[in-house]
Amino acid sequence: MSITAINVRNQFRGTVKEIIEGPVVSEVDVLTPGGLIVTSVITTRSIKDLDLAVGREVVALVKSTEVSIATL
Template sequence: MSITAVNVRNQFRGTVVEVIEGPVVSEVDVRLPSGQLITSVITTRSVKDLALAPGREVVALVKSTEVSIATL
């Protein structure tokens, strides 16, 4: 299967640097070319289905319906 179009506008190419697997959900850390780190929490089933592991090239798709802001 290949994706020909997606409606998510915030797309970031990166490399998986760490996967912390849990029984139901897992954390996946993705390093962007700029050096920034994005962490995604996804199901462990998806981690396995996507064969996510350190070194794997991925695209992080970010779509949010809410952005919260706190004062310092």
């Protein structure tokens, strides 16, 4: 599935600034080019499945109260 196939209008490109890993859920801070930090709480398994790491370029997809992360 491509990013364009996702029905989320609020998308923020950025770079992973910090990952705080927990046993089940983790926090991912994404720094946008404008200096905004978007924080997502996702499963730790998703961190591994998306191969997220500090410095990785991602897109933060914001829908309602949820922030999803997609790799580029």
